[in-house]
Amino acid sequence: MLWWKRLSKYLLYQEPHPYKSLFESGAEDRAEKGVGNQQKNTDAAPEQSEREEIPGSEYAEQSKSERAENAKPRRNGSNVPNGRRSTRKRSRGSTVMQDKPAGRVSENQDIDAIIHEKVELVYDLEQNRQTLAKIFRVPRNKDVVFRSLTIGIDPPVKALLVFIDGITNSQVQNMAILQPLMLLSGIFVHGTGGETGPRVDTFFKDTFDRAKEALVPNNQVTVTHTYARVAEDVLGGNSALLIDGYNQALLLETKGWQYRSVTTPQVEAVIRGPQEAFTEQIRVNTSLVRKIIHRPSLITEFIKVGNSAPMQCAIMYLDDLANPDLVREVKHRLESVSGDFMHETGLLEQMIEDTPWLLVPQILTTERPDRVAASLLEGQVAILVDGNPFVMVVPCTFFALMQAPEDAYIRWPLGSFVRIIRYLGLFLTLLLPAHYVAIIAYHQEFIPTDLLLAITGSREKVPFPSIVEVLIMELSFELIREAGIRIPGTVGTTLGIVGALILGQAAVAANIVSPILIIVVAVTALGSFAIPNYSFSLTVRVLRFYYIILGSFLGLLGIMVGFFIHLGVTATLKSFGVPFWAPVAPVTRKGNDYFLRGPQWRQKSRPDYLEPLQIQRQPKKSRGWRYDKEPWGGAGAN
Numbered sequence: 001m002l003w004w005k006r007l008s009k010y011l012l013y014q015e016p017h018p019y020k021s022l023f024e025s026g027a028e029d030r031a032e033k034g035v036g037n038q039q040k041n042t043d044a045a046p047e048q049s050e051r052e053e054i055p056g057s058e059y060a061e062q063s064k065s066e067r068a069e070n071a072k073p074r075r076n077g078s079n080v081p082n083g084r085r086s087t088r089k090r091s092r093g094s095t096v097m098q099d100k101p102a103g104r105v106s107e108n109q110d111i112d113a114i115i116h117e118k119v120e121l122v123y124d125l126e127q128n129r130q131t132l133a134k135i136f137r138v139p140r141n142k143d144v145v146f147r148s149l150t151i152g153i154d155p156p157v158k159a160l161l162v163f164i165d166g167i168t169n170s171q172v173q174n175m176a177i178l179q180p181l182m183l184l185s186g187i188f189v190h191g192t193g194g195e196t197g198p199r200v201d202t203f204f205k206d207t208f209d210r211a212k213e214a215l216v217p218n219n220q221v222t223v224t225h226t227y228a229r230v231a232e233d234v235l236g237g238n239s240a241l242l243i244d245g246y247n248q249a250l251l252l253e254t255k256g257w258q259y260r261s262v263t264t265p266q267v268e269a270v271i272r273g274p275q276e277a278f279t280e281q282i283r284v285n286t287s288l289v290r291k292i293i294h295r296p297s298l299i300t301e302f303i304k305v306g307n308s309a310p311m312q313c314a315i316m317y318l319d320d321l322a323n324p325d326l327v328r329e330v331k332h333r334l335e336s337v338s339g340d341f342m343h344e345t346g347l348l349e350q351m352i353e354d355t356p357w358l359l360v361p362q363i364l365t366t367e368r369p370d371r372v373a374a375s376l377l378e379g380q381v382a383i384l385v386d387g388n389p390f391v392m393v394v395p396c397t398f399f400a401l402m403q404a405p406e407d408a409y410i411r412w413p414l415g416s417f418v419r420i421i422r423y424l425g426l427f428l429t430l431l432l433p434a435h436y437v438a439i440i441a442y443h444q445e446f447i448p449t450d451l452l453l454a455i456t457g458s459r460e461k462v463p464f465p466s467i468v469e470v471l472i473m474e475l476s477f478e479l480i481r482e483a484g485i486r487i488p489g490t491v492g493t494t495l496g497i498v499g500a501l502i503l504g505q506a507a508v509a510a511n512i513v514s515p516i517l518i519i520v521v522a523v524t525a526l527g528s529f530a531i532p533n534y535s536f537s538l539t540v541r542v543l544r545f546y547y548i549i550l551g552s553f554l555g556l557l558g559i560m561v562g563f564f565i566h567l568g569v570t571a572t573l574k575s576f577g578v579p580f581w582a583p584v585a586p587v588t589r590k591g592n593d594y595f596l597r598g599p600q601w602r603q604k605s606r607p608d609y610l611e612p613l614q615i616q617r618q619p620k621k622s623r624g625w626r627y628d629k630e631p632w633g634g635a636g637a638n
Contacts, residue, residue: 110134111134114227114228115135115231116228118226118227119226119227120225120227121225121227121246121247121248123245123246125158125159125160125242125244128242129160132146132227132230132231135227136162136231143164143165144163145161145162145163145164145165146160146161147161147162147163148161149178149181149182150182151181151182151211151243152181157243158243158244159241160241160243161178161239161241162230162241162242163238163239163240164234164235166257167237167256168238168239168255168256169254172254173239176252177252181211181241211241211243212250220252221252221253222250222251223248223249223250223251224249224251225247225248230251232310236312237254237255237256238253238255239251239252259279259280259281260280261279262277262279262284263277264276265367265368266367268366268368268371268405268532270404270409271406272406272409272410273370273405273406273409274368276288276368276369277389278389278390279389280386280387280389281386282312282385282387285369285384286314286384289369289382291369292370292373293318293373293377295318297318297321298316298376300314302314303315303335305334305335305337305342305348305385306337306338306339306340306341306342307338307339308341309340309341311385311386312386313334313342313383313385313386314383314384314386315330315334315384316372316376316382316384317376317380317382318377320613320614321376321377321378321606321612321614322376322380322381322612323611323612323613325577325611326379326381326576326577326610329576330383330394333351333352334348334383342385343387343388344385344387344388345383345390345391345392348383348385349361349363349365354574354575354576355573358570358573359543360536360570360580361533361535361539362574362575362580363392363393363394363396364394364400364401365390365392365393365533365535366393366405367389367390367391368405371393372391372393375393378607378612379606379607379610379612379613380393380394380395380610381394394575395574395575395577395578395610396578397579397580397583398581399594401531401532401533401536402423402531402536404418404532406418412597412598412599415597416597419596419597422530424527424530425526425528425529425530425531426527426530426540428523428524428527429524429531429540429544430540430543430544431544431563432524433544433547433548434544434547434550434559435551435556436466436517436520437470437551437552438552438555438556440455440466441465441467441551441552441555442555442556443556458516459516461511462514464512466552467548467549467552469512469513469514469517470520470521471545472513473507473517473521474521474548477500477521480495480496480500481496483495483496484499504518504521504522528540528541543566547559547562550562571585578609578610579609582609583608588609592605601623603618604618604619604620
């Protein structure tokens with residue numbers, strides 16, 4: 001932008017006036033400007049007419065020519081005068097163009113002041129209606145409904161029901177709200193038991209309380225005194241009932257939007273175990289966890305996160321197990337987030353994690369209620385976000401990222417074997433391509449002679465060094481994997497398999513890469529699929545390029561140096577105060593379920609790095625039947 005444009009924009013910009021009262025400042029400013037312009041036009045009109053009346057003057061000749069020109073009919077049949085079109089563009093500082101934005105900004109400022117300053121309701125129902133209409137931008141906002149009704153008492157009392165069409169249950173409104181209110185009898189004006197006391201002093205109190213009692217059996221009813229709370233609940237799917245003569249409102253539970261039902265897990269699918277996954281409805285998700293944990297100490301707290309569009313979040317923990325400092329830290333981080341729109345766990349995760357600059361995930365995400373329940377029983381805290389089917393669990397360690405829910409549902413020797421395969425896949429994904437590059441470029445003596453001759457013969461016609469062909473194939477496979485994910489349905493899976501086969505065969509036939517490299521890339525891809533956590537798998541896939549570059553420059557020495565640097569950096573990580581490598585670094589004694597899966601009857605203690613309030617998980621003799629007298633009189637062994 002040129003300097004003169006910036007200067008003109010600065011000079012022509014009109015700062016909105018500060019608001020004087022609710023929704024009146026913009027209207028007053030526009031009214032004053034309109035009166036002033038009208039007065040100027042009125043004062044200038046006599047002077048202009050006097051000039052035109054002077055015979056032979058240039059003003060008279062000019063006015064005659066203009067009137068004659070305007071009297072001609074237009075070619076397009078319009079009645080608009082034939083004035084000459086102005087060739088100049090409208091100025092950005094034009095009063096006509098700036099009155100509306102200035103008034104709109106002032107109106108928005110007034111609404112924000114009502115919300116943030118928690119302005120209280122007034123006693124006049126009509127004034128409450130006007131204020132709420134301004135807050136919800138009615139009548140421009142077509143889905144906000146203001147329904148007037150009359151409470152059926154003697155004398156009748158006016159009321160107002162505010163809700164948003166489409167996210168409320170209309171059947172609940174009609175059967176549990178409107179009918180009870182409209183069919184109330186005159187007992188309200190005679191006190192609580194039909195006595196004939198003075199009704200002037202008790203009329204309003206009895207009306208509001210009895211209306212609340214009539215709605216309580218069918219709905220969850222709360223009372224509020226502020227416009228902000230009314231707007232918050234109405235936007236959340238509830239209905240607000242305002243009664244004439246009261247500076248408070250009844251908030252009624254009428255949520256009724258459509259949501260996806262409980263389905264099987266898509267990311268963490270298991271062969272043996274529960275087949276339920278979280279949905280986008282936060283209340284459904286909390287109920288799925290409560291269905292597993294039948295303990296009164298399970299606490300659910302709701303927190304609003306965000307500024308422009310606050311999202312409903314919930315934290316779940318066991319009050320008799322979770323460390324109070326951990327719970328307090330989680331609540332503090334959520335309440336201090338000032339983002340614009342935190343509608344997804346991935347966005348919120350980036351705002352509350354300890355070290356957002358590193359690739360390693362520091363918060364565990366899962367879609368399985370059974371895994372969340374198991375984490376809560378160890379003393380961890382779960383964070384749920386409304387509208388998202390994934391739940392965050394904190395704190396998180398390296399070993400938690402490498403565990404799958406199915407490990408606990410199979411016998412412990414099999415679970416240990418599966419974990420060994422999983423760690424082997426992690427090692428191959430992270431280091432196999434780098435070792436291939438380092439050995440081919442610097443350490444050919446490590447390869448047996450026959451294998452070395454076979455590799456050399458296959459690479460005889462390849463025009464690229466090993467680092468180039470590895471990068472070509474790795475990036476090509478990542479491209480195929482990303483394309484397969486974005487294509488919907490089974491076509492994506494078919495494209496990934498067929499594309500990899502055709503691309504690999506064509507690359508070998510064209511002498512772009514060697515056949516041994518195709519095997520290396522395929523094994524690397526299979527190892528990445530063995531990592532159970534998607535975020536951690538993506539991290540490992542990115543880090544392997546870091547090791548490939550180190551291996552191409554310094555060989556195995558570069559890989560070793562990079563590996564120790566990697567370990568040192570991750571050793572400094574903490575997830576809500578818990579070291580990332582716990583319980584290995586620092587070493588702790590409690591727990592028997594980290595690298596390998598121990599027997600279930602030996603899981604006597606909870607992880608001590610979480611510092612739970614109850615460290616003992618189960619008694620030492622958890623299998624009581626082993627110590628009972630056998631029917632034939634013997635005793636079981638330990």
